[in-house]
Amino acid sequence: MQLVTRANWGARPPRYALTYVASTKGVKIHYEGTYVPKSLAATAAHSTCAGRMRDLQASHLNHPTENYSDIAYSAVVCPHGTVYEGRGAHRLTGANGTAALNRDDYAVCAMLGASGLVVPPPAMLDGIVDAIMWLRNTGSAGDRVRGHRDGHPTACPGDRLYAWVQDGAQRPDGTGPQGGTGTEVPAAGGVARYQVTINGLTYGYGADGAHVTAVGEALVNRGFGKFYKVGPGPRWTDADTRAYQAFQLSLGYTGTAPGEDADGVPGEVSLHQLLGRLPGRKKPSTVPPFPGRSAFVLGRTNPAVVTLDNGLIRAGYTRYHDGDGYQAGSRFTEHTRRNVAAFQRATPALAGDADGYPGPLTWRLLLS
Ligand SMILES: [Zn+2]
Ligand SMILES: [Zn+2]
Incomplete structure (x- = not known):
């Protein structure tokens, strides 16, 4: 795939920030639709393709009614098969006709005319498939490939290119994209990543x-x-x-x-x-035995305080600490006492005596 980035074809920055899209249902195919000279398909004319991109962007930025923020297409493909980055992957296109249609699909435009150059050269078809695969791989485009005229009243992308789309948008050698892996999962709008x-x-x-x-x-x-x-x-x-x-x-x-x-x-x-079952974290089958009130004396250490602290952390009562987050430790501090008191106040059976010193019931309710 020959990809020319925005920087490399000399794109102007968008007028305002482009809208992010996580994924699309697929890609819609467009053509320029005006007069494109047949001579653009000559090998030597490829040196003019980047300039054609700059003209295309300028015509969109200066559009009298559309208020485009940028070139409308996600990507543009020249007759020589090179893919020019338009708005690019994960950016809302402006080319498909309505806000909803723009959210549904990316837009790939061929440098093909309604007159002059109307037959897509084989290299261009290869390039369009490259652009589709690029948007699938980097922009989570879904599997479908459609023409601009699907769902919108327009002649775009022209009869020749539309027939090609309807035949499965295959490369000239008969492969991809629809003969590829994409058809195994029907019409996925990108792969879920949550x-x-x-x-x-x-x-x-x-x-x-x-x-x-x-x-x-x-x-x-x-x-x-x-x-x-x-x-x-x-x-x-x-x-x-x-x-x-x-x-x-x-x-x-x-x-x-x-x-x-x-x-x-x-x-x-x-x-x-x-x-056949629902796996899950095993809860401790029994609450450890209450170590006695003598385990919890302000300023003194006892292994049972670590168990107590872990219970407080699991239950989310960690508001009081010395500035570094509440961590389990063996010393029963004033922070420990205040966190226990917060748990007691929030627990109806304990709220009447929320002194922050664990008794057997506080111990059991906190650790069960
Ligand atoms: Zn179109
Ligand atoms: Zn070219």
Whole structure:
């Protein structure tokens, strides 16, 4: 792929900050639509393509009605197959017709005309597929490829390019993007990369632990192993998300965009179905025996204070400390006493005697 960044084609900065988009459903294909000289397709004319980009950006910045902040397209492809960065990945495009259409898809424009150069050269088709793959890989574009005219009244991207889109937007040699891995997960609007906590354990992109390996292995056993190049392993990757999504789809869940039911991030019900049980952190089966009131004397140390402190930290009663955060230690300090008192005041059974010195009931309620 030949990619020319904004800096390298001499882009002007956007007039105001471009809007961030996490992912899109896919990419829409456009053409310039005016007159593009056939001579632009000559090999020697490639030296003029960067200048054409600057002209295109200028025409958008000076547009009489649209108030564009920048060139409207995510990327532009010249007849020689070079991809020019437009607004780029993770930036809202301005080219698809309406605010909703702009949120749904990135926009890739071919330097192709409504007259003059109207037949896309093979190198240009290769370049458009490069741009699509670039937006998938760096901008979480989903699998679909459509024309500007899909869902919007326009002739764009012209009959020749639109026919190519409808035939699957393949490279001249008949490969990708739709013959590639993208079709394995239907219409994903990018891969979900958030985490959930179920029964005290974390799942989703970046989660770590033996429970993640267990989920991956269960998915492989169920026949969803094709998503893994390596692993499964203890760190949750996009491969885990894709495999889990395929499992959710097999359960009849719908909606593959991040946040929807089949986005590849586990929920309690599907996880239980996959594993046959719901793993979780084991609670201590018994509360340690109360060490006696003599363990808690201001300024004195006792191993039981560490246990007490850990209970306070787990329960979130750590407001009082000497400026460095509340940490477990064996000394019963005034900070310890005040944190215990805060727990007692917040607990109805203890609130009547919130002196900050643990008795058997405070001990049991705090540590159970
Ligand atoms: Zn268009
Ligand atoms: Zn060129």
